[in-house]
Amino acid sequence: MTPIHELSVHNNAQDTMQAPAIQIENLSKWYESFRALTDVNLTIAYGERIVICGPSGSGKSTLIRCINQLEVHQKGRLVVNGVTLVPGMKGLSAIRRDVGMVFQHFNLFPHLTVLDNCTLALRRVRKLDRREAEAVAHANLERVRIPEQADKYPSQLSGGQQQRVAIARALCMKPKVMLFDEPTSALDPEMINEVLDVMTLLAQDGMTMVCVTHEMGFARKVADRIVFMDQGQIVEQAPPSEFFTNPKHERAKLFLKQILH
Amino acid sequence: MSFVDILRGIFEGFDVTLIVTLLGLAYAIPFALVAGVLQHFSQGWLRLLVTILIEFWRSSPLIVLLYAFYYSLPAFGIYLSGIAVGAMVLGLNIGGYGSQSIRAALQALDRGQVEAGLALGLGRLDVLRLIELPQAITVMIPTFINLAIQLIKGTALVSLLTLTDMTFRAKEISQLSYDPVRIYSSLLLAYFIVCYPVTIFGRYLERRASEGRRSISEI
Numbered sequence: 001m002t003p004i005h006e007l008s009v010h011n012n013a014q015d016t017m018q019a020p021a022i023q024i025e026n027l028s029k030w031y032e033s034f035r036a037l038t039d040v041n042l043t044i045a046y047g048e049r050i051v052i053c054g055p056s057g058s059g060k061s062t063l064i065r066c067i068n069q070l071e072v073h074q075k076g077r078l079v080v081n082g083v084t085l086v087p088g089m090k091g092l093s094a095i096r097r098d099v100g101m102v103f104q105h106f107n108l109f110p111h112l113t114v115l116d117n118c119t120l121a122l123r124r125v126r127k128l129d130r131r132e133a134e135a136v137a138h139a140n141l142e143r144v145r146i147p148e149q150a151d152k153y154p155s156q157l158s159g160g161q162q163q164r165v166a167i168a169r170a171l172c173m174k175p176k177v178m179l180f181d182e183p184t185s186a187l188d189p190e191m192i193n194e195v196l197d198v199m200t201l202l203a204q205d206g207m208t209m210v211c212v213t214h215e216m217g218f219a220r221k222v223a224d225r226i227v228f229m230d231q232g233q234i235v236e237q238a239p240p241s242e243f244f245t246n247p248k249h250e251r252a253k254l255f256l257k258q259i260l261h
Numbered sequence: 262m263s264f265v266d267i268l269r270g271i272f273e274g275f276d277v278t279l280i281v282t283l284l285g286l287a288y289a290i291p292f293a294l295v296a297g298v299l300q301h302f303s304q305g306w307l308r309l310l311v312t313i314l315i316e317f318w319r320s321s322p323l324i325v326l327l328y329a330f331y332y333s334l335p336a337f338g339i340y341l342s343g344i345a346v347g348a349m350v351l352g353l354n355i356g357g358y359g360s361q362s363i364r365a366a367l368q369a370l371d372r373g374q375v376e377a378g379l380a381l382g383l384g385r386l387d388v389l390r391l392i393e394l395p396q397a398i399t400v401m402i403p404t405f406i407n408l409a410i411q412l413i414k415g416t417a418l419v420s421l422l423t424l425t426d427m428t429f430r431a432k433e434i435s436q437l438s439y440d441p442v443r444i445y446s447s448l449l450l451a452y453f454i455v456c457y458p459v460t461i462f463g464r465y466l467e468r469r470a471s472e473g474r475r476s477i478s479e480i
């Protein structure tokens with residue numbers, strides 16, 4: 001089920017094949033005195049597709065935002081692409097380059113065209129010149145099926161298109177891991193599928209994906225593993241076939257009942 | 262004297278008004294940017310220092326600052342021309358106001374913008390320079406135009422440092438021919454003639470900035 005080894009797409013595949021993409025050990029995180037994560041353990045291999053779900057406030061966003069250190073953890077061990085992330089460390093931007101993130105509210109840069117949204121980091125961070133960067137951007141806009149919108153501004157696009165641009169923007173950096181934080185929950189229902197379709201394509205290409213989502217159809221189809229969180233802890237992990245038919249934890253049963261009616 | 266003669270006489274002071282305005286902007290813009298950004302990012306004593314500096318320039322009466330710098334600096338062996346003092350005092354005063362709108366605009370920006378930049382692997386300074394400031398400055402265009410107009414109007418005060426700007430010329434003319442109604446309404450008209458194009462220019466900038474991105478707030 002878990003195609004750990006079909007990973008020729010990734011650079012450095014040979015050094016990283018065996019080592020996990022993400023290794024989380026006893027991770028804890030507090031906001032002031034509130035404990036948002038409690039001793040979370042999770043290992044994600046290259047090529048794995050993980051769906052994280054759980055009730056609101058259970059710490060899903062906090063967990064994936066720790067992976068690229070948009071939130072700083074206080075306790076535990078966190079290894080991403082072979083680098084151990086220490087709270088307050090320098091050189092985070094070098095690590096973030098290889099970890100793409102897609103946000104619930106897209107967070108496109110409204111003052112830049114779609115193309116410039118995609119090329120900004122390529123040029124500043126990867127140091128490509130304009131022509132090279134635009135070639136990469138066009139290829140990735142093609143990949144999310146919206147090559148014709150390159151010269152528009154984000155506000156001229158529909159929500160679904162904006163989110164696909166956001167995915168293309170992240171893909172431009174050739175990340176080894178992609179994080180999605182509820183990428184479809186700000187979208188009108190008729191736009192959800194176009195984004196999920198793009199994510200499914202990505203999964204088929206072997207991308208390592210960590211998705212917080214409540215789209216259970218997507219989870220069933222694409223995920224190798226469902227991670228269920230409650231109150232800052234991972235309370236259940238299972239392949240979708242098992243998780244959906246035979247959830248073990250009471251909270252997971254209740255959650256599934258609510259979400260699947 | 263005819264109306265036109267009076268206006269022409271007043272505009273003989275235009276060069277001083279213009280120079281003080283331009284030099285003033287040369288103080289105001291960098292000061293507003295640096296102070297606003299520093300106040301947004303700094304903490305502790307640095308923030309306190311920046312705040313004190315901003316408040317000093319923003320909250321002191323202009324006329325007092327002008328006299329203080331023009332007449333008391335020589336006592337310390339520092340001789341600055343009226344234009345230099347006028348531009349510095351007016352510029353930093355306006356810059357002090359500007360810094361507050363820069364800070365407010367940076368604070369009002371959606372946190373997701375910074376996060377998206379960081380998540381792409383951009384450094385914090387690049388995020389500021391390429392993502393936050395361009396958006397903050399766009400939002401600030403109307404305020405900025407207001408401040409520029411305030412600066413132009415403020416230059417009338419340099420006539421008190423005996424600089425022959427438009428206001429000083431008006432006073433000179435009124436000594437030649439006693440006709441305050443005409444002279445001072447001409448002076449008002451003169452300032453309007455100078456300021457109005459700036460307003461128009463501001464509208465043009467706003468229109469250009471909002472082209473293609475009608476709804477930043479939606480995002």
Ligand SMILES: Nc1ncnc2c1ncn2[C@@H]1O[C@H](COP(=O)(O)OP(=O)(O)OP(=O)(O)O)[C@@H](O)[C@H]1O
Pocket residue numbers: 031032034036054055056057058059060061062063
């Ligand atoms: N910046 C913050 N400051 C204080 N508390 C926070 C902060 N961010 C999140 N929390 C709290 O931490 C807990 C976990 O939040 P998190 O956003 O990770 O939940 P989530 O599972 O993503 O929920 P949702 O489904 O609503 O997005 C919540 O109780 C939340 O209120």
Ligand SMILES: [Mg+2]
Pocket residue numbers: 060061062181182
């Ligand atoms: Mg969340």
